[in-house]
Amino acid sequence: MSNWLLNRLFEAGDQPEPRFAFQGTVNWMRALAEVVNSGVCDKENLKLLYKEVQRRNMNPEADNWVFENMHMAYNNLAALNTLNNDAIDKYDVCSSAIVSWYYVIYFASSAMIAASSGSKQENHTATARV
The missing domain is CATH 1.20.5 (Single alpha-helices involved in coiled-coils or other helix-helix interfaces)
Structure with a gap:
């Protein structure tokens, strides 16, 4: 490049x-x-x-939020694995890998927050504060 x-x-x-x-x-x-x-x-x-x-009370909406965020975390993890395995020059995909890594952490964190408290953060800042 x-x-x-x-x-x-x-x-x-x-x-x-x-x-x-x-x-x-x-x-x-x-x-x-x-x-x-x-x-x-x-x-x-x-x-x-x-x-x-203690487990939180049943909350189907929060459970769906957990599953949605875990799905997105796994998608970004799959992207990281593909970038790592298929890139001839890792430097070419470094920026994309950073974005995917960030979103793995972000979505996994959002899922954990929803799983533990049932709350749904509307943006990255709110997730980071929790």
């Missing part, structure tokens, strides 16, 4: 650094890996953490 377009945009002045999203995503992935590798996500630790959590 040629860099003529990026060069032209940079020559126009005051353009954002295109590596920022990549660096931020790598930092998030490393942080999540450290959490997972620390053992807090092991099966026994999760059982201890969640054994006192």
Whole structure:
């Protein structure tokens, strides 16, 4: 892939650094890996953490919201797997992979929130606040 377009945009002045999203995503992935590798996500630790959590009341609307968000998370995960397996040059799909990774996290988080509380956030900011 040629860099003529990026060069032209940079020559126009005051353009954002295109590596920022990549660096931020790598930092998030490393942080999540450290959490997972620390053992807090092991099966026994999760059982201890969640054994006192009470189930919410039946709520078909919230359940549908959970399933919808999990479906979208899985779709984005499938996109990540395809990008990883089929791309000859990973750099060519890096931006798309970052977007897919973000949406895997976003939709999975929205599903977990709906599963635990039954609430539905209407936008990314509301999900992040919860």
